[in-house]
Amino acid sequence: MRFLEAHIHLANLRHNYQYLKGLHGNKVLAVIKANAYGHGAVQCAKALSDLADGFAVAAIEEALTLRSAGITLPIVLLEGVFEASEYELIEQHDLWPVVQNQNQLDGLLAYEAKKPLTVWLKMDSGMHRAGFFPQDYVKAFAQLQAAPQVAKVIKMTHFARADEPEQLMTAQQIAAFDSVVTDDKIEESMANSAGILAHPDSHRDWGRAGLALYGLSPMAYPDANLKPVMTLKTKVFGVRELPIGEVIGYGSIFKTERMTRVGLIAVGYADGYPRLASNDSPVMIDGKPSRIIGRVSMDMTMVDLNDDAQGIGSEVELWGEHVSANTVAAVAGTISYEILCNVKRARFVYHD
Numbered sequence: 001m002r003f004l005e006a007h008i009h010l011a012n013l014r015h016n017y018q019y020l021k022g023l024h025g026n027k028v029l030a031v032i033k034a035n036a037y038g039h040g041a042v043q044c045a046k047a048l049s050d051l052a053d054g055f056a057v058a059a060i061e062e063a064l065t066l067r068s069a070g071i072t073l074p075i076v077l078l079e080g081v082f083e084a085s086e087y088e089l090i091e092q093h094d095l096w097p098v099v100q101n102q103n104q105l106d107g108l109l110a111y112e113a114k115k116p117l118t119v120w121l122k123m124d125s126g127m128h129r130a131g132f133f134p135q136d137y138v139k140a141f142a143q144l145q146a147a148p149q150v151a152k153v154i155k156m157t158h159f160a161r162a163d164e165p166e167q168l169m170t171a172q173q174i175a176a177f178d179s180v181v182t183d184d185k186i187e188e189s190m191a192n193s194a195g196i197l198a199h200p201d202s203h204r205d206w207g208r209a210g211l212a213l214y215g216l217s218p219m220a221y222p223d224a225n226l227k228p229v230m231t232l233k234t235k236v237f238g239v240r241e242l243p244i245g246e247v248i249g250y251g252s253i254f255k256t257e258r259m260t261r262v263g264l265i266a267v268g269y270a271d272g273y274p275r276l277a278s279n280d281s282p283v284m285i286d287g288k289p290s291r292i293i294g295r296v297s298m299d300m301t302m303v304d305l306n307d308d309a310q311g312i313g314s315e316v317e318l319w320g321e322h323v324s325a326n327t328v329a330a331v332a333g334t335i336s337y338e339i340l341c342n343v344k345r346a347r348f349v350y351h352d
Protein backbone atom coordinates (compact mmCIF):
# COMPACT_ATOMS: atom_id res chain seq x y z
CA MET A 1 0.00 0.00 0.00
CA ARG A 2 1.18 3.50 -0.79
CA PHE A 3 2.57 4.97 2.37
CA LEU A 4 1.29 8.49 2.93
CA GLU A 5 -0.13 9.10 6.37
CA ALA A 6 -1.57 12.12 8.13
CA HIS A 7 -1.23 11.46 11.85
CA ILE A 8 -3.68 13.54 13.88
CA HIS A 9 -2.71 14.03 17.51
CA LEU A 10 -5.95 14.80 19.31
CA ALA A 11 -4.18 15.30 22.66
CA ASN A 12 -2.35 18.24 21.05
CA LEU A 13 -5.66 19.62 19.78
CA ARG A 14 -7.02 19.51 23.32
CA HIS A 15 -3.86 21.07 24.69
CA ASN A 16 -4.02 23.91 22.15
CA TYR A 17 -7.68 24.56 22.90
CA GLN A 18 -6.98 24.79 26.62
CA TYR A 19 -3.98 27.04 26.08
CA LEU A 20 -5.96 29.41 23.82
CA LYS A 21 -8.93 29.45 26.16
CA GLY A 22 -6.60 30.30 29.03
CA LEU A 23 -5.08 33.18 27.06
CA HIS A 24 -8.48 34.43 25.99
CA GLY A 25 -10.04 34.17 29.41
CA ASN A 26 -13.62 33.74 28.26
CA LYS A 27 -15.62 31.47 25.95
CA VAL A 28 -13.87 30.21 22.81
CA LEU A 29 -15.40 28.61 19.72
CA ALA A 30 -13.29 25.90 18.12
CA VAL A 31 -13.36 26.75 14.40
CA ILE A 32 -13.63 23.45 12.54
CA LYS A 33 -14.77 24.64 9.12
CA ALA A 34 -13.27 23.06 5.99
CA ASN A 35 -13.16 19.64 7.64
CA ALA A 36 -11.29 21.15 10.62
CA TYR A 37 -8.64 22.73 8.38
CA GLY A 38 -8.12 19.33 6.81
CA HIS A 39 -7.78 17.42 10.10
CA GLY A 40 -11.22 15.75 10.14
CA ALA A 41 -14.14 17.75 11.57
CA VAL A 42 -16.04 14.93 13.26
CA GLN A 43 -12.96 13.49 14.96
CA CYS A 44 -11.81 16.94 16.11
CA ALA A 45 -15.28 17.89 17.36
CA LYS A 46 -15.56 14.67 19.34
CA ALA A 47 -12.11 15.18 20.84
CA LEU A 48 -13.13 18.68 21.99
CA SER A 49 -16.72 17.98 22.97
CA ASP A 50 -16.09 18.00 26.72
CA LEU A 51 -13.86 21.11 26.55
CA ALA A 52 -15.16 23.50 23.91
CA ASP A 53 -17.80 26.18 24.44
CA GLY A 54 -19.00 25.59 20.90
CA PHE A 55 -17.91 25.13 17.32
CA ALA A 56 -17.85 27.25 14.18
CA VAL A 57 -18.18 26.01 10.60
CA ALA A 58 -18.59 27.76 7.27
CA ALA A 59 -22.08 26.64 6.33
CA ILE A 60 -25.03 24.43 7.16
CA GLU A 61 -23.73 21.34 5.34
CA GLU A 62 -20.75 21.19 7.66
CA ALA A 63 -22.96 21.69 10.71
CA LEU A 64 -25.37 18.92 9.71
CA THR A 65 -22.45 16.51 9.38
CA LEU A 66 -21.52 17.29 12.98
CA ARG A 67 -25.10 16.96 14.24
CA SER A 68 -25.43 13.57 12.45
CA ALA A 69 -22.29 12.47 14.27
CA GLY A 70 -23.92 13.28 17.61
CA ILE A 71 -22.31 16.66 18.33
CA THR A 72 -24.74 18.63 20.49
CA LEU A 73 -22.71 21.75 21.39
CA PRO A 74 -23.61 25.13 19.83
CA ILE A 75 -22.46 25.52 16.21
CA VAL A 76 -22.06 28.92 14.56
CA LEU A 77 -22.46 29.16 10.77
CA LEU A 78 -19.80 31.73 9.89
CA GLU A 79 -21.07 32.49 6.40
CA GLY A 80 -24.72 32.46 7.41
CA VAL A 81 -27.38 31.10 5.06
CA PHE A 82 -27.21 30.96 1.30
CA GLU A 83 -30.97 30.51 0.92
CA ALA A 84 -33.71 31.59 3.30
CA SER A 85 -35.05 28.02 3.30
CA GLU A 86 -32.09 27.02 5.49
CA TYR A 87 -33.58 28.79 8.53
CA GLU A 88 -35.95 25.89 9.05
CA LEU A 89 -33.07 23.39 9.32
CA ILE A 90 -31.20 25.86 11.48
CA GLU A 91 -34.08 25.91 13.92
CA GLN A 92 -34.54 22.15 13.78
CA HIS A 93 -30.86 21.49 14.54
CA ASP A 94 -30.40 24.38 16.94
CA LEU A 95 -27.67 26.14 14.94
CA TRP A 96 -26.47 29.73 15.36
CA PRO A 97 -26.36 31.56 12.01
CA VAL A 98 -24.30 34.64 11.32
CA VAL A 99 -26.28 37.39 9.60
CA GLN A 100 -23.92 39.42 7.49
CA ASN A 101 -25.99 41.12 4.81
CA GLN A 102 -29.43 42.52 4.10
CA ASN A 103 -30.51 39.44 2.16
CA GLN A 104 -29.84 37.14 5.09
CA LEU A 105 -31.50 39.60 7.46
CA ASP A 106 -34.65 39.89 5.31
CA GLY A 107 -34.85 36.10 5.03
CA LEU A 108 -34.69 35.71 8.77
CA LEU A 109 -37.25 38.45 9.45
CA ALA A 110 -39.64 36.71 7.04
CA TYR A 111 -39.12 33.30 8.65
CA GLU A 112 -41.71 32.14 11.14
CA ALA A 113 -39.80 30.40 13.91
CA LYS A 114 -41.47 28.19 16.47
CA LYS A 115 -38.58 28.66 18.84
CA PRO A 116 -36.56 31.90 18.69
CA LEU A 117 -32.96 31.63 17.42
CA THR A 118 -29.57 32.82 18.60
CA VAL A 119 -28.08 34.99 15.85
CA TRP A 120 -24.60 36.45 15.36
CA LEU A 121 -24.81 39.82 13.61
CA LYS A 122 -21.64 40.71 11.75
CA MET A 123 -20.25 44.19 11.47
CA ASP A 124 -17.91 45.30 8.70
CA SER A 125 -15.41 47.13 10.88
CA GLY A 126 -13.00 47.67 7.99
CA MET A 127 -12.20 44.37 6.28
CA HIS A 128 -14.89 45.04 3.66
CA ARG A 129 -15.58 41.39 2.90
CA ALA A 130 -18.89 40.88 4.69
CA GLY A 131 -21.01 42.48 7.39
CA PHE A 132 -22.98 45.69 7.92
CA PHE A 133 -21.19 49.04 8.00
CA PRO A 134 -21.27 50.53 11.53
CA GLN A 135 -23.84 53.14 10.50
CA ASP A 136 -26.19 50.42 9.17
CA TYR A 137 -25.39 48.00 11.98
CA VAL A 138 -27.39 49.92 14.56
CA LYS A 139 -30.65 49.48 12.67
CA ALA A 140 -30.02 45.83 11.80
CA PHE A 141 -29.22 45.09 15.44
CA ALA A 142 -32.38 46.79 16.66
CA GLN A 143 -34.51 44.97 14.07
CA LEU A 144 -33.16 41.59 15.14
CA GLN A 145 -33.47 42.34 18.82
CA ALA A 146 -37.11 43.27 18.33
CA ALA A 147 -37.91 40.30 16.08
CA PRO A 148 -39.98 37.43 17.52
CA GLN A 149 -37.78 34.95 15.59
CA VAL A 150 -34.74 36.01 17.59
CA ALA A 151 -33.89 35.11 21.17
CA LYS A 152 -30.45 36.66 21.38
CA VAL A 153 -28.12 38.70 19.15
CA ILE A 154 -24.35 38.41 19.52
CA LYS A 155 -22.27 41.28 18.17
CA MET A 156 -19.35 40.18 16.02
CA THR A 157 -16.73 41.33 13.57
CA HIS A 158 -13.64 39.85 11.89
CA PHE A 159 -10.07 41.17 11.56
CA ALA A 160 -8.18 41.66 8.32
CA ARG A 161 -4.63 42.08 9.69
CA ALA A 162 -4.52 40.86 13.28
CA ASP A 163 -1.51 38.69 12.36
CA GLU A 164 0.49 41.90 11.77
CA PRO A 165 0.64 43.51 15.21
CA GLU A 166 2.66 46.45 13.91
CA GLN A 167 -0.29 47.49 11.73
CA LEU A 168 -2.76 50.01 13.11
CA MET A 169 -5.68 48.40 11.33
CA THR A 170 -6.70 46.11 14.20
CA ALA A 171 -6.95 49.04 16.61
CA GLN A 172 -9.02 50.92 14.03
CA GLN A 173 -11.34 47.93 13.60
CA ILE A 174 -11.76 47.65 17.37
CA ALA A 175 -12.58 51.36 17.58
CA ALA A 176 -15.17 51.01 14.79
CA PHE A 177 -16.68 47.98 16.53
CA ASP A 178 -16.94 49.89 19.80
CA SER A 179 -18.45 52.98 18.19
CA VAL A 180 -22.01 51.62 17.96
CA VAL A 181 -24.30 49.23 19.90
CA THR A 182 -22.49 49.66 23.20
CA ASP A 183 -24.84 47.97 25.67
CA ASP A 184 -22.79 46.07 28.31
CA LYS A 185 -25.30 43.24 28.34
CA ILE A 186 -24.65 42.34 24.69
CA GLU A 187 -22.18 39.51 24.12
CA GLU A 188 -19.36 40.28 21.70
CA SER A 189 -16.94 38.33 19.52
CA MET A 190 -13.95 39.63 17.60
CA ALA A 191 -10.81 37.59 18.09
CA ASN A 192 -9.60 34.94 15.65
CA SER A 193 -6.37 33.08 16.49
CA ALA A 194 -4.23 36.17 15.93
CA GLY A 195 -6.60 38.25 18.06
CA ILE A 196 -6.38 35.71 20.88
CA LEU A 197 -2.57 35.55 20.64
CA ALA A 198 -1.73 39.20 20.09
CA HIS A 199 -4.67 41.54 20.84
CA PRO A 200 -6.02 41.16 24.40
CA ASP A 201 -8.35 44.15 23.90
CA SER A 202 -10.22 42.10 21.29
CA HIS A 203 -10.97 39.12 23.56
CA ARG A 204 -14.50 40.04 24.72
CA ASP A 205 -17.06 37.26 25.37
CA TRP A 206 -16.31 34.79 22.58
CA GLY A 207 -13.03 34.02 20.85
CA ARG A 208 -12.96 32.08 17.57
CA ALA A 209 -9.84 29.93 17.36
CA GLY A 210 -8.97 28.32 14.04
CA LEU A 211 -5.39 27.87 12.90
CA ALA A 212 -3.81 28.05 16.36
CA LEU A 213 -6.05 25.23 17.49
CA TYR A 214 -4.16 23.02 15.04
CA GLY A 215 -0.86 24.05 16.58
CA LEU A 216 0.31 26.67 14.12
CA SER A 217 0.69 30.34 14.85
CA PRO A 218 -0.72 32.80 12.30
CA MET A 219 1.90 35.30 13.49
CA ALA A 220 5.29 35.77 11.81
CA TYR A 221 6.92 34.22 14.90
CA PRO A 222 6.25 30.77 16.40
CA ASP A 223 4.52 30.17 19.74
CA ALA A 224 6.22 27.40 21.72
CA ASN A 225 2.98 26.61 23.57
CA LEU A 226 1.22 25.48 20.41
CA LYS A 227 1.69 21.83 19.48
CA PRO A 228 1.17 20.79 15.84
CA VAL A 229 -1.79 18.45 15.50
CA MET A 230 -1.01 17.01 12.05
CA THR A 231 2.15 15.17 11.06
CA LEU A 232 2.23 14.28 7.37
CA LYS A 233 4.69 11.55 6.59
CA THR A 234 5.71 9.09 3.92
CA LYS A 235 8.54 6.66 3.24
CA VAL A 236 11.42 6.30 0.83
CA PHE A 237 10.50 3.61 -1.71
CA GLY A 238 13.29 4.00 -4.26
CA VAL A 239 16.98 4.90 -4.13
CA ARG A 240 19.44 5.73 -6.89
CA GLU A 241 23.00 6.97 -6.80
CA LEU A 242 23.99 9.75 -9.16
CA PRO A 243 27.47 11.07 -9.84
CA ILE A 244 28.29 14.75 -9.79
CA GLY A 245 26.75 16.92 -12.52
CA GLU A 246 23.52 14.96 -13.15
CA VAL A 247 20.10 16.61 -13.25
CA ILE A 248 16.92 15.12 -11.81
CA GLY A 249 13.19 15.48 -12.26
CA TYR A 250 10.93 17.60 -14.46
CA GLY A 251 12.58 20.72 -15.76
CA SER A 252 16.00 19.53 -14.54
CA ILE A 253 16.00 22.23 -11.90
CA PHE A 254 18.44 20.35 -9.65
CA LYS A 255 21.98 19.31 -10.56
CA THR A 256 24.07 17.13 -8.26
CA GLU A 257 27.06 18.86 -6.72
CA ARG A 258 28.51 15.63 -5.30
CA MET A 259 27.86 11.94 -5.52
CA THR A 260 24.22 11.96 -4.41
CA ARG A 261 21.91 9.25 -3.11
CA VAL A 262 18.46 10.26 -4.24
CA GLY A 263 15.45 8.91 -2.33
CA LEU A 264 12.07 8.63 -4.03
CA ILE A 265 9.09 9.37 -1.76
CA ALA A 266 5.37 8.83 -2.18
CA VAL A 267 3.97 12.34 -2.05
CA GLY A 268 3.21 14.91 -4.71
CA TYR A 269 1.03 17.85 -5.48
CA ALA A 270 -1.98 15.56 -6.04
CA ASP A 271 -1.72 14.83 -2.31
CA GLY A 272 -1.70 18.52 -1.49
CA TYR A 273 2.04 18.85 -1.03
CA PRO A 274 2.66 22.20 -2.75
CA ARG A 275 4.54 22.03 -6.04
CA LEU A 276 6.08 25.40 -5.28
CA ALA A 277 7.85 23.79 -2.31
CA SER A 278 10.32 22.06 -4.63
CA ASN A 279 14.14 22.16 -4.56
CA ASP A 280 15.58 22.76 -1.10
CA SER A 281 12.34 22.60 0.91
CA PRO A 282 12.91 21.06 4.34
CA VAL A 283 11.98 17.49 5.31
CA MET A 284 13.10 15.20 8.14
CA ILE A 285 14.38 11.76 7.16
CA ASP A 286 14.55 9.27 10.03
CA GLY A 287 14.71 12.22 12.40
CA LYS A 288 17.48 14.06 10.55
CA PRO A 289 17.00 17.28 8.61
CA SER A 290 17.25 17.06 4.84
CA ARG A 291 15.62 18.57 1.80
CA ILE A 292 13.60 18.00 -1.34
CA ILE A 293 15.66 18.04 -4.51
CA GLY A 294 14.18 18.65 -7.96
CA ARG A 295 10.59 19.43 -8.65
CA VAL A 296 7.65 18.01 -6.73
CA SER A 297 5.63 15.98 -9.25
CA MET A 298 2.06 14.70 -9.09
CA ASP A 299 2.62 11.48 -7.12
CA MET A 300 6.34 11.40 -6.35
CA THR A 301 9.09 13.62 -5.08
CA MET A 302 12.84 13.19 -4.56
CA VAL A 303 14.83 13.83 -1.41
CA ASP A 304 18.52 14.09 -0.63
CA LEU A 305 19.65 11.04 1.35
CA ASN A 306 22.63 12.72 2.92
CA ASP A 307 23.06 10.00 5.53
CA ASP A 308 24.28 6.52 4.46
CA ALA A 309 21.97 4.85 6.96
CA GLN A 310 18.96 6.13 5.02
CA GLY A 311 17.38 4.11 2.26
CA ILE A 312 14.26 2.15 1.34
CA GLY A 313 11.76 2.37 4.19
CA SER A 314 13.24 5.49 5.78
CA GLU A 315 10.50 7.65 7.21
CA VAL A 316 10.10 11.18 5.85
CA GLU A 317 8.24 13.87 7.77
CA LEU A 318 6.85 16.46 5.35
CA TRP A 319 5.48 18.64 8.12
CA GLY A 320 4.43 18.21 11.71
CA GLU A 321 6.44 17.96 14.87
CA HIS A 322 9.85 18.89 13.43
CA VAL A 323 9.15 20.61 10.13
CA SER A 324 6.64 23.41 10.59
CA ALA A 325 3.81 23.58 8.06
CA ASN A 326 4.41 27.34 8.32
CA THR A 327 7.93 26.85 6.92
CA VAL A 328 6.75 24.67 4.04
CA ALA A 329 3.99 27.18 3.29
CA ALA A 330 6.44 30.09 3.32
CA VAL A 331 8.73 28.29 0.86
CA ALA A 332 5.70 27.74 -1.40
CA GLY A 333 4.64 31.37 -1.12
CA THR A 334 1.43 30.58 0.75
CA ILE A 335 0.10 30.10 4.29
CA SER A 336 -0.21 26.95 6.39
CA TYR A 337 -4.02 27.33 6.35
CA GLU A 338 -4.00 26.45 2.66
CA ILE A 339 -1.63 23.48 2.76
CA LEU A 340 -3.38 21.89 5.76
CA CYS A 341 -6.77 22.14 4.03
CA ASN A 342 -5.34 20.64 0.85
CA VAL A 343 -4.16 17.25 2.14
CA LYS A 344 -5.72 14.50 0.02
CA ARG A 345 -5.18 10.81 -0.70
CA ALA A 346 -3.39 10.32 2.61
CA ARG A 347 -4.50 7.73 5.14
CA PHE A 348 -5.65 9.55 8.29
CA VAL A 349 -4.55 7.97 11.55
CA TYR A 350 -6.03 9.36 14.77
CA HIS A 351 -4.18 9.27 18.09
CA ASP A 352 -5.81 10.13 21.42
Ligand SMILES: *Cc1c(COP(=O)(O)O)cnc(C)c1O
Nearest residue numbers: 031078158192193208209210211
Ligand atom coordinates in the same frame (compact mmCIF):
# COMPACT_ATOMS: atom_id res chain seq x y z
C1 LIG B 1 -12.01 31.13 9.77
C2 LIG B 1 -12.53 32.16 10.70
C3 LIG B 1 -11.99 32.28 11.99
C4 LIG B 1 -10.77 31.53 12.44
O1 LIG B 1 -9.62 32.20 11.96
P1 LIG B 1 -8.16 31.71 12.35
O2 LIG B 1 -7.27 32.76 11.79
O3 LIG B 1 -7.97 30.38 11.68
O4 LIG B 1 -8.12 31.61 13.83
C5 LIG B 1 -12.60 33.18 12.85
N1 LIG B 1 -13.66 33.93 12.47
C6 LIG B 1 -14.19 33.85 11.23
C7 LIG B 1 -15.35 34.71 10.87
C8 LIG B 1 -13.63 32.98 10.30
O5 LIG B 1 -14.14 32.92 9.06
